[in-house]
Amino acid sequence: MADTLKLELVSPESLLLSEQVEMVLVPGAEGEFGVLPLHAPTLSTLKPGFVDVYKAGAVVQRFFVSGGFVEVTPSTCTVLVDAATPESDLSQACYNRRMLEIQTGAAH
Amino acid sequence: MPSLKDLRVRITSTQSTKKITSAMKMVAAAKLRRAQEAAEAARPYAERMARMLGNLAGAAQGRADASPMLAGTGKDQVHLVVAMTANRGLCGGFNSNIARSARGLIQELLAQGKTVKVLCVGRKARDNLKRDFNSLIIDTVTDFGGKAVKFSEAEAIATKVTAMFEAGEFDVATMVYARFKSAMTQIVTRQQIIPFPVPAAEPGADTATVYDYEPSDHEILTNLLPRNLAIQMFKAMLENAASFYGAQMTAMDSATRNAGEMINALTLKYNRSRQAQITKELIEIISGAEAL
Numbered sequence: 001m002a003d004t005l006k007l008e009l010v011s012p013e014s015l016l017l018s019e020q021v022e023m024v025l026v027p028g029a030e031g032e033f034g035v036l037p038l039h040a041p042t043l044s045t046l047k048p049g050f051v052d053v054y055k056a057g058a059v060v061q062r063f064f065v066s067g068g069f070v071e072v073t074p075s076t077c078t079v080l081v082d083a084a085t086p087e088s089d090l091s092q093a094c095y096n097r098r099m100l101e102i103q104t105g106a107a108h
Numbered sequence: 109m110p111s112l113k114d115l116r117v118r119i120t121s122t123q124s125t126k127k128i129t130s131a132m133k134m135v136a137a138a139k140l141r142r143a144q145e146a147a148e149a150a151r152p153y154a155e156r157m158a159r160m161l162g163n164l165a166g167a168a169q170g171r172a173d174a175s176p177m178l179a180g181t182g183k184d185q186v187h188l189v190v191a192m193t194a195n196r197g198l199c200g201g202f203n204s205n206i207a208r209s210a211r212g213l214i215q216e217l218l219a220q221g222k223t224v225k226v227l228c229v230g231r232k233a234r235d236n237l238k239r240d241f242n243s244l245i246i247d248t249v250t251d252f253g254g255k256a257v258k259f260s261e262a263e264a265i266a267t268k269v270t271a272m273f274e275a276g277e278f279d280v281a282t283m284v285y286a287r288f289k290s291a292m293t294q295i296v297t298r299q300q301i302i303p304f305p306v307p308a309a310e311p312g313a314d315t316a317t318v319y320d321y322e323p324s325d326h327e328i329l330t331n332l333l334p335r336n337l338a339i340q341m342f343k344a345m346l347e348n349a350a351s352f353y354g355a356q357m358t359a360m361d362s363a364t365r366n367a368g369e370m371i372n373a374l375t376l377k378y379n380r381s382r383q384a385q386i387t388k389e390l391i392e393i394i395s396g397a398e399a400l
Contacts, residue, residue, distance in 0.1 A: 010156060012259040012342055014149040030322050043160065044322035045331050069332065071160050078156050082335075083259075 005037040006076045007053065009063065011084050016063070023054035024077050026070050035070075035077045042072040048102045050087070051079060062087035064095065066102055112385070115378040119371060126367035132198065133360035140291060140353035146256055147288065147346040154343050161336055163319070164329050165306040175326075177270075177333040180303035181279045186223045189214055190269070190283035190301070191237060192344055193230035194352040195250055200359035202286065202294065202352055207236030209296040210284040214241060225278055229265060229345075257349050262342035269341075270334045273302055285344040286351035292358055294351035301340050304333065 007024050009017035024035045027049030046068045053061040068081035085094075110118075165178060191210040193203045210226075210233070217224050226241055228234040228248040237245060247268070252261040269281060281302040286294040321328055 008152075008156070010153045012150055012153045012339060013146070015152045028322055040320055041318065042320040042322065043164065043325070043328055045328055069160065069328070069335075071156070071163075078160075080153060080156055080160070 003037060005035065005039075005074075008076070008078045009051065009081065009084060010079065011081050016084055017053070017061070021053050021055055021060075022057070024079075025050075025052040025054070026077075026079060027051070027065070028070070035072050038074045039072050039077075041074070042070070044070050044072075046070055046079070046081065048099065051081075051084070064090050064098070066098065112378065112382060115374060115381065119374045119378065122367050122370050122374065126364055126371065129360045129363040129367060133357055133364060136353045136357040136360060140350060140357055142256065143346065143350040143353050144288070147343075147350050150339075150343055150346055154339050157332075157336055157339050161304075161332060162306065164325060164332065175329055175333055176303070177273065177337070178303055178306065178329070181276075183279045184222070186225065186278040186280075187217050188225050188227060188269070188272070188278040188281040188302075189217075190227045190229060190265075190281060190341075191233040192283060192285040192348050193228075193233040193236070194348065195231045195252075197232060198359065199352055199356035202355035202359075203230075203232035204236060205294075205296050206284055206286055207233060209298065210237065211240060213282065213284060213298060214244070227265075227269070230348075252345065257342070257345045259338070259342050262345050263338045266334065266338035266341050269302070270337060278302075283341070283344055285348045286355075288347045288350040288354060291354040294355055299340070299344070301337055304336060304340075 004020040004022055005024075007017060007019060007021045008015070022036075025032060026035065026044075027047050029045040029047050032049070033044075046065060048066050049064075051063045051065055052059050053063075063081075063084045063086055065079070065081040065084045068079065070080070071078045189210055191206065193206045197203060214224050214226065214237075224241075224244050226237060226245045228237060228245055229252070231248070231250045234245065234248045234250075249265055249268075252258075252265075272278060273281070280300065282298055282300050284296065284298050287297045289295055319325075
């Protein structure tokens, strides 16, 4: 029974995460959405935000991503990001700066 | 006949050259390993990107509003050649092999009556191509690959190329770089990047699956294509970096060996002439004593 799905979090410089998880919350371009097993196949762009990884009903890992793409199939979820930082490595100041960079970058 | 002192000086200088080349070889070997790891780490992203793109392109093909980055501008009059080399030399034929291939490509295109523009990535590309095609070089990028190739550096080049393409400055872009096979062999490769050749759908892949697109397939594609260009360039730059260190390692290895051979030959010569001189002095003393 498919009660988990395979999450792959990939940045150009490395494969950050590849494991079975219960649920993933991704910041889609048209709103955040959760991905559970047997999700309909979807391709979406990502906006800057957090990718939350759920296991056993709780968030086990959070990553800040600056944008990218997500591909969902019933059994897998592949997140291609430009750059990802684990939340634990991210200070408030750094977060603010990155957000600002992205917003000003988008405003050009 | 060089004097004993001359020989001694030459031996010492060859010895220090040998020390330098063998140190460079060691450094190149260490950097090669790191570059190879980086190239491998980038592979999963590129693979998944290609899969996603193949998927989208299949859906977008044959449509009138297909992105020109995929379908082409309908012309192939103006070509952009992106020649990628290293910033530094001392690596055997690495840079000149790439430059030779780029030169061949440019000449082929010119012979076909096309207009050619050249973008040099790496100082050595410019140095090599400047003599023949100075007027064709539109830009040179040299600020990359300090410690390791960063994605942002590849992205900067890709943004430049995309902007030029959107401004209609060229129709087809090809990049020339060295694919890493082993430390001994690097294969100079020409790869067309614009319009991007659609990867053939893998047999047995779930092409039948209908995806939901958010926001829309067209919009995703317009986002994905420039990114794909950056990825392709990043991959090429990583391969190039690994190839560079491989070539440098091999070149420095043979330089070290040559220096060793030279030291042996010089030492032999030095010892011989030293002995000849001693013998000569002895003969002088003995014949002087006999004459008394």
